Amino acid sequence: MKEQLQDPDREIKRLQRCINDLVSLLGLPAIWSGNEPSQIVEMLLDALLNMLDLEFVCARLNDPATAAPVEILRVSDSYKLRVSPQDIGVMVSNWLTPDGEMSLPTATGQFAENTSMFPVPLGVHGEMGMIVVGSQRADFPTQTESLLLSVAANQASIGLREAALLHEQKRIAHELDRRVVERTAELAATNEELRKEVAERKLAEASLSQAHAQAVRSEEKWRSVFENSAVGVALADLNGRFIATNPVFQTMVGYTDDELRQLTFLDITHEENIEQNRSLVRDLLDGKRQQFQIEKRYRRKNGQPVWARNNVSILPGTDRESRFLMALSEDITQRKLSEEALARARSELAKVTSITSLGVLTASIAHEVNQPLSGIITNAGTCLRMLSADPPNIDGARETVRRTIRDGNRASDVITRLRTLYSKKEPSPEAMDLNEATREVTALSLTEIQRSGAILRYELAEDLPPVIGDRIQLQQVILNLLRNAADAMSTIDNGPRELLIRTEREEPNRVRLSVKDSGVGLTPQAAERIFQAFYTTKTDGMGIGLSVSRSIVEAHQGHLWATPNDGPGSTFSFAIPCNPEGLAGGEPFVNRDPSTDAA
Amino acid sequence: MEIPHCLVMESLKDWSKDKSTLLSVVVDDDESVRESLPDLLKEFGFATRAFSSAEAFLSSDCIDQTCCLILDIAMPGMSGPELYQELKRRGKQLPVIFITGQRDEKIRTRVLKQGAAGFLFKPFNDADLLSAIKTALQAA
Numbered sequence: 001m002k003e004q005l006q007d008p009d010r011e012i013k014r015l016q017r018c019i020n021d022l023v024s025l026l027g028l029p030a031i032w033s034g035n036e037p038s039q040i041v042e043m044l045l046d047a048l049l050n051m052l053d054l055e056f057v058c059a060r061l062n063d064p065a066t067a068a069p070v071e072i073l074r075v076s077d078s079y080k081l082r083v084s085p086q087d088i089g090v091m092v093s094n095w096l097t098p099d100g101e102m103s104l105p106t107a108t109g110q111f112a113e114n115t116s117m118f119p120v121p122l123g124v125h126g127e128m129g130m131i132v133v134g135s136q137r138a139d140f141p142t143q144t145e146s147l148l149l150s151v152a153a154n155q156a157s158i159g160l161r162e163a164a165l166l167h168e169q170k171r172i173a174h175e176l177d178r179r180v181v182e183r184t185a186e187l188a189a190t191n192e193e194l195r196k197e198v199a200e201r202k203l204a205e206a207s208l209s210q211a212h213a214q215a216v217r218s219e220e221k222w223r224s225v226f227e228n229s230a231v232g233v234a235l236a237d238l239n240g241r242f243i244a245t246n247p248v249f250q251t252m253v254g255y256t257d258d259e260l261r262q263l264t265f266l267d268i269t270h271e272e273n274i275e276q277n278r279s280l281v282r283d284l285l286d287g288k289r290q291q292f293q294i295e296k297r298y299r300r301k302n303g304q305p306v307w308a309r310n311n312v313s314i315l316p317g318t319d320r321e322s323r324f325l326m327a328l329s330e331d332i333t334q335r336k337l338s339e340e341a342l343a344r345a346r347s348e349l350a351k352v353t354s355i356t357s358l359g360v361l362t363a364s365i366a367h368e369v370n371q372p373l374s375g376i377i378t379n380a381g382t383c384l385r386m387l388s389a390d391p392p393n394i395d396g397a398r399e400t401v402r403r404t405i406r407d408g409n410r411a412s413d414v415i416t417r418l419r420t421l422y423s424k425k426e427p428s429p430e431a432m433d434l435n436e437a438t439r440e441v442t443a444l445s446l447t448e449i450q451r452s453g454a455i456l457r458y459e460l461a462e463d464l465p466p467v468i469g470d471r472i473q474l475q476q477v478i479l480n481l482l483r484n485a486a487d488a489m490s491t492i493d494n495g496p497r498e499l500l501i502r503t504e505r506e507e508p509n510r511v512r513l514s515v516k517d518s519g520v521g522l523t524p525q526a527a528e529r530i531f532q533a534f535y536t537t538k539t540d541g542m543g544i545g546l547s548v549s550r551s552i553v554e555a556h557q558g559h560l561w562a563t564p565n566d567g568p569g570s571t572f573s574f575a576i577p578c579n580p581e582g583l584a585g586g587e588p589f590v591n592r593d594p595s596t597d598a599a
Numbered sequence: 600m601e602i603p604h605c606l607v608m609e610s611l612k613d614w615s616k617d618k619s620t621l622l623s624v625v626v627d628d629d630e631s632v633r634e635s636l637p638d639l640l641k642e643f644g645f646a647t648r649a650f651s652s653a654e655a656f657l658s659s660d661c662i663d664q665t666c667c668l669i670l671d672i673a674m675p676g677m678s679g680p681e682l683y684q685e686l687k688r689r690g691k692q693l694p695v696i697f698i699t700g701q702r703d704e705k706i707r708t709r710v711l712k713q714g715a716a717g718f719l720f721k722p723f724n725d726a727d728l729l730s731a732i733k734t735a736l737q738a739a
Contacts, residue, residue, distance in 0.1 A: 374723070385639070
């Protein structure tokens with residue numbers, strides 16, 4: 001103070017200069033606006049260095065982000081000593097509490113021998129850091145210099161705080177921007193996704209509705225097939241309960257669709273077909289077969305039977321539906337009735353024609369009678385000529401008359417035999433000798449055999465046991481076989497025509513008769529076909545011979561068959577038991593009814 | 600080729616001429632025919648022989664003398680038409696009259712086409728037979 005009063009001009013100048021410096025300092029924050037902290041500090045340090053003619057000035061800024069403070073140092077050009085922030089830092093650490101706060105507000109230090117350093121806290125408690133000034137002047141700092149330092153520190157604090165604030169603002173703004181961008185991008189992405197999703201959904205909906213339309217059309221088509229099918233269609237679950245039936249089926253069985261849904265197919269199946277039907281369905285469900293056909297009867301609602309031919313298969317299931325049974329059902333009642341009527345008609349015809357074969361009878365008579373008749377006429381003509389001769393040939397005439405009588409008797413015998421053979425007597429079994437019966441019959445058909453130009457041979461077993469059977473019927477059979485043999489050979493003219501009749505005993509207690517010809521023979525296929533009723537190769541025959549013959553033989557509990565020969569021709573044979581079961585000689589022979597055989 | 604004796608006669612326009620040298624042969628397996636026909640032929644004035652089978656006739660010694668053959672169609676062994684073919688094969692030209700008990704027009708047509716001189720269905724009367732023989736011999 002003393003020196004100040006001594007020189008008032010100098011003091012005024014000094015104070016003026018101080019005020020100028022203050023004004024400058026006060027103007028700093030405006031300059032600092034927008035600058036980085038380090039720039040602010042640098043500017044301040046430069047200002048202080050000049051203003052206060054310091055040797056060095058160092059700022060140590062606390063950076064909350066890092067533990068180490070930011071150090072900025074300015075050294076006067078004229079200072080000789082080397083100084084580094086670290087050096088300063090060492091000194092500074094003496095002044096700091098463990099918390100980093102200034103322990104002594106008015107701490108000083110000695111940097112070097114002639115350099116003292118003073119800290120100036122930044123921030124109220126030095127939380128922002130400090131400025132350390134170094135000076136070689138002994139009187140540093142003066143009052144005004146202290147004031148300047150304080151104001152500078154203050155301004156620095158303000159500036160730094162503002163910078164920090166600005167930084168924070170920037171940071172926040174940046175963060176905000178970033179977040180906005182991020183959000184916008186997110187929203188855009190989400191939007192895009194949504195748009196895609198919507199587009200996809202639209203597409204899916206479109207194809208769904210298209211598929212739906214297709215499905216509806218297809219469903220309509222198949223429904224039409226189902227409804228309008230010309231055969232009955234019925235679907236049932238695996239228990240046999242009807243699920244769906246079409247009108248044809250409903251009409252056939254006489255139930256409505258609703259009624260059928262309460263029923264299983266076995267409920268409406270005829271009793272006699274139930275077991276077989278059930279067994280086939282079981283096989284189907286077990287996988288033993290893929291499908292089956294069955295001709296069966298249903299019982300209509302009114303109890304009437306109706307014949308149906310069913311094709312049954314399994315409809316495979318899907319994930320959502322189990323398997324179904326499907327039956328295609330055709331009403332064959334008409335056909336069955338026709339078949340039965342035909343079978344009945346055939347058996348009637350066979351019965352009738354087995355007793356009287358009028359055409360055959362007539363032919364027999366004609367053939368057998370013609371020869372003696374011819375003889376009679378010739379002899380009579382001869383007789384007349386002889387008697388008209390001159391002189392009359394009485395002996396010759398007598399001879400012709402004798403022959404005439406004999407021939408007349410022959411003719412009569414033939415008629416009688418034929419009549420016996422074709423009489424409408426009830427069949428009666430008797431013990432008979434098959435050989436004798438055979439000889440009788442062959443005598444009867446001798447001319448027919450001769451017509452074929454055949455040589456007739458016999459091989460009749462001598463030990464043939466008697467057979468219980470109907471003589472007339474069995475002779476019919478033999479006659480039939482002989483006629484067929486003769487016919488078979490009638491067209492042969494490049495080989496021998498041989499007809500062999502053989503009888504033999506068959507163990508244990510049967511007899512067999514065979515007729516072997518050397519005729520046109522049989523193909524293996526024909527061998528069975530010829531036994532069918534109405535089969536014939538003759539243009540004028542009725543073809544019932546073999547069919548009836550077989551039924552006669554079978555009525556005797558025997559069987560009749562044909563085999564091709566090793567050479568030309570075929571052999572027809574029948575074998576019958578000597579004592580058919582349940583028959584004794586003299587008992588009426590109950591003829592098997594062919595119509596019951598057909599069932 | 601041998602000409603049968605009957606063709607030596609220029610014509611048979613005069614039926615009353617002695618025919619006792621002309622041999623008529625009957626071949627038929629039916630006994631009653633073999634009994635009755637030769638008598639009738641004798642009444643007609645022919646010499647006559649009868650055989651029970653075609654084979655018997657073929658193995659006989661009177662083939663060449665035969666001037667007329669009355670032949671049954673259906674016979675065991677060789678049939679009438681077969682015998683006819685055989686005779687042709689041997690170069691024997693002789694008139695054949697077929698007789699048969701079966702009413703079969705097809706056979707009749709067939710044998711007539713083959714050149715038979717005559718065809719009669721049994722029973723036939725003596726006048727028909729005579730007429731057939733006449734026709735056969737005059738055509739020869």
